[in-house]
Amino acid sequence: MKFLRWLVLALVAGIAAGASAALQSSELLKFSLVPALFAYMLIVLAGLSAGLLVQGVQEGLRLALSITLVGAITLFLALYLPNREVVAAAPELILRSVWWGALTIFVLTLIGIIVARIFSGE
Amino acid sequence: MRFDRRRLAPVGLLVLVLVVSLVLLAWAERRYVEFLETLQGIQFSVQLTDFEQIAPQQARLRWVVTVTIPNPKTPASLELLDWRVRSADERTHLGYYTTGETQIALASVTQIPAEALIEGTNFEKLQRLASETTLLFVGSARVVFQLPQGRESKIIPVVGVFALQNQ
Known part of the structure; x- marks a missing residue:
């Protein structure tokens, strides 16, 4: 049960963090409704x-x-799917964004977790 | 499983962050895909509409550059850059021309008039090329897309082939 809870938590938070990281990537930032700072805030949250x-x-x-791993996969898919043809020829185009995004x-997830643990009185 | 009320707020916050981030990502991806489709679908055609000798050492050429964007969803404007008239083998350069207008708003079909006065040494070169009828109108177009968080500009090379004798 503990593993299942951990898995669900890693998946939900990882997908949320990965989707938010995609919003601040150089590929999608100009197309986003929100500025990069808002995307960073979502990752911290x-x-x-x-x-x-x-x-x-x-x-x-x-x-x-775990969140970083799931987030990096989400981020990779978010950047890869609309650019399949280009990335197939030159994968380095999105790998830099995926690396920095991860x-x-x-860093931001860890900050969020540390703040949460401080709030919890640890 | 025992329900813990203390966990309600963080679970709610996590679900909210997930929903907000996915909605924002889906919206951004849609705009991005539309932008890529617009960029791939953009087509240029250059047609010579008028050629006349207006003075002993001066000729005027007029073109219409037609820009076609199928199903345009991203607002865009265009600027014609570095247009040159060359011989078909690209060895003879007949001058450098730009349009008067700087930024032209793009619709699904936009026609942009372009004009060139060929005079002096360029006119003499044109006369020497009399046997060679095919000329090139070579240039590039800077297409500027208006995006939610700024602008994205792409430079697209354009080549128009035309024959003077047929005009």
Whole structure:
């Protein structure tokens, strides 16, 4: 049951963080309704809400890594699907965005989780 | 499973963040795909409409550049850049021309008139090319798309082939 909860949490928060990271990527930023700062805020909020649902720093860190993994896959798909033909010829075009997006997700999610754990009194 | 009221707020917040981020992503992706489709579907055709010698050493050429965008969804404007008239083998350069208008708003079909005065040495070159009827009107178009968070500009090369004898 604990694993299932962790899996659902990682998937939901990861997809939310990945979708938000895609909004601030150089490919989609100009087409987004919201500025990059709002997308960063969404990632922190995903981390914050996930952080309120875990216990302990270690579990939080593991969750941040899982969210980053799911987020990076979501981000990759969000950038790959509309650019299938271009990316097939030159995958490096989106890999830079995916790499930076994954790093952003990890750092901001971790900040959110740490803030959540501080709020929880840990 | 026991329901924990304390978890309601973070679960609600997480679901809200998921829904908001997915809606925003779907909206941005749709605009992005529309932009890519517009960019791929944009077509240029250059047609010589008028050619006349207006003075002993001066000729005037008029073209209509037709820009076709099937089903335009992204507002866009266009600027014609660095237009040149060349011989078909591209060895003879007959002058450099631009349109008077800088930014032209694009509709599904937009016709842009372009004009060139060929005079002096360029006119002499044109006379020497009398046997070679096919000429090129070569240039590029800067298409500027208005997007929700700024502008995106793309430079598209355009080539028009025309024959003077047939006019």
